[in-house]
Amino acid sequence: MTGDAAIGELKKKVKAGEEWDVVIIGGGATGLGAALEAATRGYKTLLVEQADFAKSTSSKSTKLVHGGVRYLAQGDVALVREASIERGLLTKNAPHLVHNTSFVIPAYSLWDSIMYTVGLKLYDWMAGRLSLGRSRHISKRETLKRLPTLSPARLSAGILYHDGQFDDSRLAINLVQTIAEQGGLVLNYMKVTGLEKNSKGKIIKVKLQDVENNDTHHVMTRGVINATGVFADDVLRMDNPGARHSIAASQGVHWCWTATFYPATMR
Template identity: 55%
Template sequence: MHSKAVEAGGGIFDRDLFVARLKEQTTTTWDVIVVGGGATGLGVAVDAASRGYKTLLLEQSDFAKGTSSRSTKLVHGGVRYLAQGDVSLVYEALHERGLLLQNAPHLVHVQPFVIPSYSLFNQGFYGIGLKVYDWMAGKYRFKKTELLGKKTVEKLLPNVAQHGLKGGIIYYDGQFDDARLAINLAQTAAEQGGVLLNYFKVTGLLKNETDKVAGVKARDLETGEEYNLNAKVVINATGVFVNDVLQMDKPAQDPLVRPSQGVHVVLDKSFLESETALMIPKTPDGRVLFAVPWHNHVLVGTTDTPLNSASLEPTALEDEISFILDTAGQYMTRKPGRKDVLSVFAGLRPLAAPAKGTNSTKEISRSHKLMVAESGLITITGGKWTTYRKMAEDTMAQAIVTGKLQAKPCATAHLKIHGYATPQAMTTYLDVYGSDAAGINALSSQRPELRKQLHPAFPNTQAEVVWAVQHEMARTVEDVLARRIRVLFLDAKAAIDMAPAVATIMASELGLNEAWKQDQVASFTKLANQYLLEAYEPASTVQNKTSQVA
């Protein structure tokens, strides 16, 4: 596979160029090698590169393929953690929430939430708690929490169940596009001088004569080429897969992480009929339920199911889907059913497990955990998207000591993330690209044929596919439809319908053949069907098969 070398926003973000740099530097030593291209790893890469360290990040799949593209899409302090008394985590997350809004306003925005109250006691209880939440945010507070009367709640949430409704509370948190932020963080790290490679799997650790970690063994999954890469410090930031890397260091040690599965279903926007989100802080069985407007759809979740193993492509369990639909139906006048689900996706939270065994996710810490092995391998895990920057700062503070790096201050608290654009300049669906939207528009002007929409139900055009290949290191149809334009997570059937056109454009840009196109469409269709409750094939595919039989 090859790609065209291009310059985006002042920084080169091109896989072939990064591979070439890697080959040029095989005999040199990197300051920092980061294993894992999710939120945590990308945050560490941005921190390390912006301090001036020679930084390499390796991701076995696509950036944010795992947990980091499968979140609830909230940048938040964690109302539920405040209720559990985890004050320090909430305080830290509220501070980081404010910094994220400041540094990536093209992706993070203020989201109003209404908690409907069906008892006056609950309204008072949650009202007091959320006033504390506001106070803890300090200068980074978004807007003031207010108590609402019944009529105001009905106006803000016209589809909320009205029987027994007493009033409600409105409070404000953040919302974002997780996978888009991940891509922008990768681009930011590259602009700071870092080298980042997707589809590059770490297969082992290099050790010196004193049994200290001195680098990694890695394989380019596109070419099969093997590399030995030296480093002063190696950071294991692989989320739910940290145990795999720990086993490379010291086989048979106890797992550091216990994965917990969160499931979300996506519905048509008519189920909420509002730009205000619905939040139920405690369902009858003690869970939290969100219904949040996202990209002109409604995201409903989430579950919290402990699992014993991790997967790159986790699947929702039937009882998780039923729980979300049944519980949402208790709070909505229009009750969603299985036929209404446009997409369902599962993500695994990398929860830092305590030493004692437990099967309750409520007993597992949501705080991040930093560990240094006897070999010098640094592992960072736990935490959440909102606190990715602080996790990276803590990790690099340790890496400076462990790797004996020249001490340099953290520069990320006020570092603008790639694509930075103020809300005043944002007016279309291309706003998630921030300042890069101008480049996509210019591409459409240069090549008018790329203005064609990929699907009548979505505004996305062929130009975005070209942009994803040239500027965002998209290598597969899944990369584009799942993590660059997000359609797989919004409407899996529409994504399947788009796949042939996306494959054709990508093959042209990457110089690939018809066999690659057919394989990509087939594999993506198989994958996308896991996001549906019933298998689906586009009419064109069915007709094509019929003609082949005839």
């Protein structure tokens, strides 16, 4: 349930003294994923987001649903296998949001060519039947045709491989709809401003503030998930005011060359 109906439901449940199994704070990718898991497993689930869903980092990503290709270079095979399977499942479950994109890695030596070709063949193989397409070695000519702004000077060849690209904020909205369908209560413009504990120090209530009209609500819960991303320390301090900073905010930039990013006139 979402929107005004969800606020009505919240008030009704609070008045009846109902308890949630879990309150999830934060309506970005992490919170929505956690809420989907909880609701589909039959837990009474409440998710609250202080602004629009996916308002923060989750609508500002590079929008790649990748199989973890960069973790391959770090040797984290288990993570690549898991990410490749997740990528494949997302492609199957949400074909309206995910599409196959081809990428080209330029190679500047024979060693580059061999290393990337072998690595990306391994990447294909790890995805098994959920692979998005076979990677292949391409000539210098084809590399320049696909990436015309590359300097040809030291270029020797290229390796083309496939990964997924997705609409991150739209996926978030579809997750909200699915959580609601599964019986979860999902509220945005509802900010967590405090946590209340019992005599044993266990969190039993979450204080919510309706950002639109300043109404406050106290909801009872058996558990809380802090999925507030870069804001996680603020919530952590509601639990433990002396908690040390655990997050250092940084800005990230992803720069990627893809064969499909180019408008037709540049090909």
